[in-house]
Amino acid sequence: MKVISDADVRATLLAGAAVRVSRDALVDAYRGTLKAPPRTGIDVGSTELVFTVGGNASGTVGFRCYGLWPGHADQLVAVWDNKGSLRGVVVGTALGALRTGALGGAAVDALAKHDASVCAVIGSGTQSWAQLWAACSVRTFSEVRVSSPTPANRAKFAARARDELGLNAIDLADSVEAVRDADVVLVATKSARPVLPATAFAPGCHVNTIGPKLRGASELPPELASVAAIVASDSPAQAAAYGNPFFTGRKLAHLGGIIDGDLPGRISEGQITLFCSTGLAGTDVLLADHVMNELDLAG
Amino acid sequence: MKVISDADVRATLLAGAAVRVSRDALVDAYRGTLKAPPRTGIDVGSTELVFTVGGNASGTVGFRCYGLWPGHADQLVAVWDNKGSLRGVVVGTALGALRTGALGGAAVDALAKHDASVCAVIGSGTQSWAQLWAACSVRTFSEVRVSSPTPANRAKFAARARDELGLNAIDLADSVEAVRDADVVLVATKSARPVLPATAFAPGCHVNTIGPKLRGASELPPELASVAAIVASDSPAQAAAYGNPFFTGRKLAHLGGIIDGDLPGRISEGQITLFCSTGLAGTDVLLADHVMNELDLAG
Structure with a gap:
């Protein structure tokens, strides 16, 4: 189970690859093979937690969660493989902006x-x-x-x-x-x-x-x-x-x-x-998955 | 940011303490100071991701997420503090059952x-x-x-x-x-x-x-x-x-x-x-928070 920081994301995610992943996600969303429903916000009293969820045809699924605290609060992206194993989590704020x-x-x-x-x-x-x-x-x-x-x-x-x-x-x-x-x-x-x-x-x-x-x-x-x-x-x-x-x-x-x-x-x-720009849900998950693949390749 | 495994949960969570945390959560839920809305399930094509979310009066918030894969898939519990910092995640299946x-x-x-x-x-x-x-x-x-x-x-x-x-x-x-x-x-x-x-x-x-x-x-x-x-x-x-x-x-x-x-x-x-038993949402988060406190005390 990988834990990926903002520094890892910045070091690993190249712009060209990020655009390719997003382009594929956009086409899959248009064709209906990327499930990416509109975001869900849930009131937890002191703040609201917002979930953007997505899954593609290969069975990779996950979500991004962020709270509506003031300032730069930690966001969390989680990715599961098609067997239900948690591949890893991305913690921070870098991935969200790079995704957009x-x-x-x-x-x-x-x-x-x-x-x-x-x-x-x-x-x-x-x-x-x-x-x-x-x-x-x-x-x-x-x-x-x-x-x-x-x-x-x-x-x-x-x-x-x-x-x-x-x-x-x-x-x-x-x-x-x-x-x-x-x-x-x-x-x-x-x-x-x-x-x-x-x-x-x-x-x-x-x-x-x-x-x-x-x-x-x-x-x-x-x-x-x-x-x-x-x-x-x-x-x-x-x-x-x-x-x-x-x-x-x-x-x-x-x-x-x-x-x-x-x-x-x-x-x-x-x-x-x-x-x-609305920020297609699910792209965070696919970009996180891509970062995990790159880290796997890097050993 | 802590990453807590099933082994950590089993070694750290004592039954008496778990019951106390749950009892406090139940009273808080009754009084309305624990926000724990019913679970939210979101279709992601190959499975459904289910979120149970909660937050208490001290500003601790988080969720448990599990997918409806067959077998024992990894669950994820995440806990944020009242400033929006992610305290940690619990990965596995132990906490869910011990919570119930x-x-x-x-x-x-x-x-x-x-x-x-x-x-x-x-x-x-x-x-x-x-x-x-x-x-x-x-x-x-x-x-x-x-x-x-x-x-x-x-x-x-x-x-x-x-x-x-x-x-x-x-x-x-x-x-x-x-x-x-x-x-x-x-x-x-x-x-x-x-x-x-x-x-x-x-x-x-x-x-x-x-x-x-x-x-x-x-x-x-x-x-x-x-x-x-x-x-x-x-x-x-x-x-x-x-x-x-x-x-x-x-x-x-x-x-x-x-x-x-x-x-x-x-x-x-x-x-x-x-x-x-319905499994009061939010108790996973408070039990995870408790485990994190115990691990902090243990250094």
Whole structure:
């Protein structure tokens, strides 16, 4: 029984592999061979425990559990094999964010222009980092621009992108300037009000929205969803299970169906495409399983 | 972060302490300070994952998760402290059975005659063992009689009771003979048909039923519930959440309310009392927390 820490996850989970695992999970979810029901929250008095559960056709099953404590509380991912043996647990917070990043990477891979070269990142937190980490494994960016309100945070993010990911990264105070002519825009803020006008986005760009995206409380403007040729989600079922409808106000296409070739993807250079991240349940389990496989191989 | 095995649980969890933890949990559940909602089962395709969740007033929260694989699959219990740090996990199957035993022990303590001296055990499996393990920590039995269909199993059980618990234990083929004049009867079979007639039970006896107890599919006869002065459960709410009503056909008294002195308990030597075990959610978490405390003290 393996116990895997945040440090183990960071050392073992490569972005390209994480995106591949997520892409397979998306296709399996679309085809119905990955069972990933919407999350279940259970009140335990002092907090709420939330479970996201999933299992695939090979019989690998498990869940992620996190509590709604303030701050960075430990999350737990558990994976059983098809015989009911517990393979291991992952404890911490790294896997959850990297999982969301990997799903975002799968969206960029499926929907962004193949020759996308300029990437804008709005927000400089953990989720923004995970998005960029995954996105730069599926596209070759000649320029990365990060914008967030606090100068020290965006400068640190840009420096980390240069150091750890080898990217040509700069930071900008003006978010409109950051997304100007960008091919890929990764938005991961906590803002319940649009951080950019719809007119800021260039024709042909692909946008991931990770932060608030409910009607009346969204980090992106509804007008962007209106002009987008494709609005996709990693789990339309989970999106529908939210208490409130999404800001997009339209049917969400299943990203797994697009990857599978069953649903239309980008068909022209000028289309704007939008990915609304919900965090497909079960991907945590499959990524944890992948990390366990890698650790097995490493001995 | 502790990882606790079945061997650790068996070495660390003493029956008396387990009963005390369960008794406190029962009272807290009755008073509403232990949040322990009915179990949640989630379909993951190849199996179902079942979660029993709980949290107490001090902010300790967690869950037990088990899958419905055939055979003895690994269960997982996780405990967080009131700050959201994961204290540890318990992996295996020992804690689940000992937890049910400890709740049964709390029932014997609350409802059996104080001078109960003869104990009958019907069934010789893991659950029967856990019931006896806990019951003999709250009453001094001069004689223990075990009965189950397979001679080797009941002989082995009796020998183990002599060796590990120091009891004067015998095994009997005839279950009616085993319960004759018994003060405490612990029934833990897989039988969906009554394994004993109601007339087999002596006036004044206390009975725990652990196995099947639904209407039309119960290890004990409905007539026993009719003649019992008290029919209690560790969680009437969980019992009500079962798909089918219990064989008892009457309102179940909350064992925690009896222990708390708020609901009537045994008032005469001749009353028959019956405890229907449902497995109060949250007790796994509190017992795991207790084991972690003990391991902390042991350094």
